[in-house]
Amino acid sequence: MTAIVGPSGSGKSTLLYCLSGLEKSVSGLVSLLGKEITQMGVSELTRFRRRHLGFVFQSYNLITSMTVEENLALPFTLRGKRLPRQKSDELLRYFGLEGQKKKSVTLLSGGEQQRVALARVLLSDVDIIFADEPTGALDQESGAKVMQVLKSLAVDSGKTVVVVTHSDEVAGQCDRIVEVRDGHVLNADAEGGARA
Ligand SMILES: Nc1ncnc2c1ncn2[C@@H]1O[C@H](COP(=O)(O)OP(=O)(O)O)[C@@H](O)[C@H]1O
Ligand SMILES: [Mg+2]
Numbered sequence: 001m002t003a004i005v006g007p008s009g010s011g012k013s014t015l016l017y018c019l020s021g022l023e024k025s026v027s028g029l030v031s032l033l034g035k036e037i038t039q040m041g042v043s044e045l046t047r048f049r050r051r052h053l054g055f056v057f058q059s060y061n062l063i064t065s066m067t068v069e070e071n072l073a074l075p076f077t078l079r080g081k082r083l084p085r086q087k088s089d090e091l092l093r094y095f096g097l098e099g100q101k102k103k104s105v106t107l108l109s110g111g112e113q114q115r116v117a118l119a120r121v122l123l124s125d126v127d128i129i130f131a132d133e134p135t136g137a138l139d140q141e142s143g144a145k146v147m148q149v150l151k152s153l154a155v156d157s158g159k160t161v162v163v164v165t166h167s168d169e170v171a172g173q174c175d176r177i178v179e180v181r182d183g184h185v186l187n188a189d190a191e192g193g194a195r196a
Contacts, residue, residue, distance in 0.1 A: 001154035001161040003171035006180035012164045013132055015180060019162065020053055020130045021045050033127060050078055054121035056131040056150075060113040062105045068092070068116050069101040075124040084123070091119045111142030118149050129153060131163040135170065147173065 004012045017023035019030055021037045029038045033052060037045060055061065062071045072092075073083035092098045095115040097108075105113055114134060121129055131150060135143030147170055153159040154175075163170065171177050179186040 001151065001163070001174045002176045002178060003174035004162065004164045004178045004180060005166070005171050008166075010180045011183040012180050014183075015178075015185070016130055016132055016162065016164055020055065020128075021049055022055075050075065052127045054124060054126035054129045056114070056117050056121055056129065056134045058133040058136040060105075060110075060117045062113055062117055062120075064104070064106050067102055067104055068097060068108070071105055071116055072101075072120050072123055075120065088119075088123055091122055095119055110137050111139065111145075114138060114142065114146055118146060122149070122153070126159075128160040128162070131161065133164050133166065135165070135167065143167075 004015060006012050014023065018025040019032075021030065021040075025038065029036055031037070035048065037048060040048060063074065066074070069083070069088070072088050076083050089098065089101075092101055095118070097112060097115060097119070100108060100112065105116060108116065114137075118134075129150065134150070135146050138146065150161050150163060151173060154161045163174065165171055177187075
């Protein structure tokens with residue numbers, strides 16, 4: 001689990017977008033799971049992203065015209081598959097959202113929407129999760145729960161989690177901290193608070 005930290009406007013989100021193939025960098029290369037994604041064409045990259053990468057953003061990136069369950073089903077629909085309903089119901093129960101699945105996501109609180117976004121990532125069983133200030137819009141308690149889930153993805157499920165954060169507390173829980181300043185990485189090799 002890696003934290004990306006740095007002042008506002010320093011390039012944290014840009015770095016995350018380049019790492020996850022959402023944005024093209026003008027130089028350098030990005031290698032994920034042994035594949036150089038900077039060499040991939042658009043359709044290969046899209047397939048790779050759908051299969052292996054998950055995203056959690058500050059603004060939840062849920063489809064507001066859909067219900068909770070439809071949002072969870074989206075990554076499967078895009079792959080021509082069906083939502084695994086039992087697993088999906090289990091996750092909704094875990095997140096305390098079991099009564100909400102037929103509701104439009106716009107009727108949910110911020111904390112609930114972020115948990116739907118997380119449930120969607122968990123359900124799609126990707127290898128790498130990129131999170132851009134996932135607790136930024138949440139109260140402390142909801143934020144702590146979201147971080148707990150991200151951490152357990154790394155610790156219990158062996159996933160790679162890359163999280164952009166302003167919070168020293170969040171960064172301190174990560175295995176590694178990457179500091180960004182004025183568009184440059186200061187300390188790519190630094191160890192995080194887990195050791196300190
Ligand atoms: N390495 C870079 N080279 C060129 N432009 C960059 C670089 N890093 C960031 N920027 C630009 O700086 C601005 C702020 O970056 P952003 O990633 O949104 O910062 P942060 O997420 O840290 O607040 C954006 O307009 C982005 O395009
Ligand atoms: Mg940002």
